[in-house]
Each structure stands twice: as C-alpha cells, then as structure tokens.
Amino acid sequence: MPATIGSEIERLIQLLSKLPGLSPRSARRAALALLKKRDTLLEPLSDAMREAARAIRPCETCGNLDTVTPCAICADPRRDSHVLCVVEDVADLWALERAGVFRGRYHVLGGALSALDGVTPEKLNVASLTDRVFSQEEGQGVDEVILAMNATVEGQTTAHYLMDLLSGVKVTRLAHGVPVGGELDYLDEGTLSAAFKARRSL
Numbered sequence: 001m002p003a004t005i006g007s008e009i010e011r012l013i014q015l016l017s018k019l020p021g022l023s024p025r026s027a028r029r030a031a032l033a034l035l036k037k038r039d040t041l042l043e044p045l046s047d048a049m050r051e052a053a054r055a056i057r058p059c060e061t062c063g064n065l066d067t068v069t070p071c072a073i074c075a076d077p078r079r080d081s082h083v084l085c086v087v088e089d090v091a092d093l094w095a096l097e098r099a100g101v102f103r104g105r106y107h108v109l110g111g112a113l114s115a116l117d118g119v120t121p122e123k124l125n126v127a128s129l130t131d132r133v134f135s136q137e138e139g140q141g142v143d144e145v146i147l148a149m150n151a152t153v154e155g156q157t158t159a160h161y162l163m164d165l166l167s168g169v170k171v172t173r174l175a176h177g178v179p180v181g182g183e184l185d186y187l188d189e190g191t192l193s194a195a196f197k198a199r200r201s202l
C-alpha cells in the first residue's frame with residue numbers, strides 16, 4: 001500500500017479483499033466507492049452488517065440462515081416434512097428457492113467432503129442429517145432424501161458417502177442439466193428446475 005493510504009482505509013480494503021470474488025484491485029475500488037458514498041452506501045451498509053451479525057443465526061434444524069430458529073422454511077407447515085433436500089451451502093438453498101421447484105424441507109451440510117482440505121464428515125452437518133432421517137418420532141419420518149450436491153469431485157464424493165449412510169431410505173439425485181464441475185448457485189433457474197424434476201432414484 002502506498003504510504004498515502006491511511007491505516008483505517010487499508011484495513012477496510014484488507015477486509016473487503018477477503019470476500020469471494022474481490023481481488024485486491026476490486027477491493028480498493030469497492031472501498032473507494034463506499035467512502036465516496038458515505039450517506040447512501042457506507043453508513044447504511046455498516047448498519048445492515050451490524051444488524052445481520054446481531055440477528056442472523058444458523059437454523060438448529062437445517063443449517064439455513066435466518067433471524068429465527070427453526071427457520072421460516074422449517075417452521076412452514078405447508079412444506080412437506082417427509083422430503084428432505086440436502087445441499088452443500090445456503091447459496092444452493094437460495095438457488096433452489098429461486099427456481100421454486102421444491103416444496104419440502106432442506107438440510108444444509110455446510111460444505112462438501114474433501115480429503116485435500118481436511119473436510120471430514122465430522123466437520124459437516126452429517127450427524128444431524130441422519131438424526132432427522134432416522135428419527136423415530138411420530139409423523140417425523142422422511143420418505144425421500146434428495147441429494148442436490150454440486151457436480152464437482154467433492155460434491156459427488158459427498159453424495160456417494162451420504163448414499164451409503166442413508167441406505168434403507170429412498171435417495172434421489174439431481175440428473176440432467178447440471179454440467180460436470182458445475183455449481184448449483186451458477187445455474188439458471190430453468191436448468192436447475194429441469195435437473196430437479198429429472199432426479200433419479202439410487
């Protein structure tokens with residue numbers, strides 16, 4: 001950093017550059033845009049971030065992010081509690097909700113298995129998934145688990161692992177339209193919707 005940039009600005013740039021998709025150059029541009037629009041951008045954003053940090057928590061049931069737990073999806077009686085759609089990340093849940101193809105409940109793993117990055121089943125919300133699926137409580141049984149993992153090596157490894165773990169339950173996976181290496185969050189709604197409807201039994 002040039003010496004002319006104050007340490008507060010430098011800190012802002014450093015923090016912004018940790019965001020996905022922001023290179024150091026983009027982070028500098030974003031910081032400058034924020035500082036130039038103090039009233040309309042910097043202060044409202046800072047308030048929104050403080051409020052988000054205070055109010056938003058992961059749902060204790062499914063791992064979705066919301067201001068209440070259980071989240072609005074888990075608490076919605078119109079959604080089918082007998083069908084669970086397992087996703088890697090909240091972004092994937094949002095993508096499926098945007099596509100509007102699914103009316104059941106979700107389970108957010110919080111990532112995908114990766115030997116390279118040391119992501120083991122214990123680091124994901126796997127135990128809570130089997131608890132939900134094999135729950136013996138009256139009316140709580142799950143009839144179908146839809147594995148909506150990304151079409152990446154990690155996503156598919158995770159799907160295979162979960163298939164073994166959930167044997168005895170109907171497990172389906174997304175089919176056509178998910179390109180190899182593709183992440184659900186990047187698919188358009190039509191493609192995602194087609195993949196969802198064409199899911200196949202395992």
Ligand SMILES: [Zn+2]
Pocket residue numbers: 059060061062063064070071072073074075
């Ligand atoms: Zn939830």
